[in-house]
Amino acid sequence: MHIPLLAWIILFVVIIGILTFDFFAHVRKDHFPSIKESAAWTAIYISIAVVAGLVIGLTLGWDLGGQYFAGWVTEWSLSLDNLFVFVIIISAFKAPREVQQKIIAVGITLALAFRLIFILLGAALIEHFSWIFYIFGLFLLFTAFQQVREGNAGSEEEEEYKENFFVSWVRRIFPVTPDYVGHQYFAKIDGKRHITPFLLVIVAVGTADVMFAVDSIPAIFGLTKEAFIVFAANAFALMGLRQLYFLIESLMERLIFLHYGLAAILAFIGGKLIVHALSTNEIPFINGGQPFTGLPEATIPVSLGYIVGVLIITTVVSLLVSRYRERKQSDGTATKRPEA
Template sequence: MEITPLVWGITIAVTIAFFVYEFFAHVRKPHEPSIGESARWSAFYIGLALIFGVVIGLIPGWGWVYSGEYFAGYLTEKALSIDNLFVFLIVMTGFAVPKKYQQKVLMIGIVIALIMRGAFIAVGAALIENFSWIFYVFGALLLFLAYRQAFAHGESDPANGKFMQFVRRILPVSDEYNGDKLTVKKAGKRFVTPMLLVIIAIGFVDLIFAVDSIPAIYGLTNEAYIVFTANAFALMGLRQLYFLIGGLLERLVYLAQGLAVILAFIGVKLVLHAMHVNELPFINGGEPMLWAPEIPIWFSLLFIAATIVVATVASLAKTRRDRDRELDAGAPTSTPSPAETKEHR
């Protein structure tokens, strides 16, 4: 897949233009978007992502194999981004961010995520180009992340975790928000507002998710251009999706397990590919293990899509059963808090 510097330049420029438009058209003036506005823009960005995948298949020299890799990568990154949204929800709940300012926080968080993923993409491409053994490392990392996603209970409240406690110790923090300002001056002394702490927490979360995201998509394609565009399209419209499915996020109780299955699958795929391109002298005498099966991209695409569907349906079925059980017992129904739901997951 040949990508000229001109194509790269146009792609990056268009991506930046979309985010600039988002800021000036929707985010600059604080407000809580309506369901209708969120639905329209979510549909627009998802439709745009799907059209781009078809375009990849139609361009001579690119073709449907790369199109399949893009769609598999896009689905994986979108699923990981929704999990990212859940943590954003926990952060903003923990910091009690007013709803009319949540758009700005989300926008900044998404831009930070794109920048971090862009850096990881460049590093990953360089490593793959020069060191074939990196596929072993990526595969092992994804298997570890899959285990952590499925079984390890992380920090349930990033707003009050150890990292944020450290930040509060080194920065003078005011007790209340001052509009969407990041700093405020009181009695001649400069304080940071909780808004800045929220952005720091979001940036820290983005760094962690970039570690999950980039090895996962490099398990589906070696093309840096596909990795970048799949990530960019997965992040576009994420702000609107947050407001559209905010209530649904808390019902996706099996999302973590579904993502764990996807990460483990891609981890195995990476290890099998590493065996095919093996050059490590202490493994099979430095010779490729061509007998190892290669998982085709069409199977990866179907497996990832099916896993997302099963995790979503199972989550909604469980929350409905739990609600019906509460009704049968005569107990008042309640929606779990984001932190409680994350702990369950």
């Protein structure tokens, strides 16, 4: 389906408007948001995302509306994994609590720009090379396997932040001040301009999200082929991530089965992509270059129901098991007697 240029313009205007409000009216003053504030803004951003989906459904058709909601829920769930990495990065850089909100806001804005490039590139590849679905599907299946491995190792190994190539390169090229200077990006020491750890941690957060885009972008292309829907779902999922970070920061360690839930979602979409690739097959050495007929493909309602169901089950089971373990540990500590 051809997406009208007006729809793209409206989407960009809305996104720029929200980001402008975020920077100049919300995070302008350095502060660490309370649970109440974070919950209120999380609800607001979820409402905005839902309204966006309803507008898409009413104006462009409910087929695209359903694709948007499936994509948004998927991106939102995969973004939960981002939050774990954000915690590790911000902790590693010892960022003051009062500037953490701005760090995440700027980092997410950078990530959104990077993702737009990935999305346009992915759409172009899909348009010209149908076999790319094989690669996307296999990559998502591999990523699902990696998520399971991380889930198995999570209770035994504490993750440590390792600087990526880009952050290391920036650190080598530009001198860095030893301490934060409020939320300033640059500072002068002995007449020489330095970058601050504030700028460096923003680079770390923004580029870290690019790595997540490598699996999340193929995942959403497994639900829709429209670049407009892919970008809209990514944008509204990412923009609400800052508030969600502060809301569930204390709950992250309780989501002990999150990796398994994400693995189930990625494996489902990866399998969906492989089935679609077989249904549109053009590779000569597979079935003589002919597509496979009669293969069942999950519809958008089925996909959305599966993704939401997995998220609910993963969250509920994680919280119940975490509470049970904490209670068991507490009871064990209470009944333990000191040795004579």
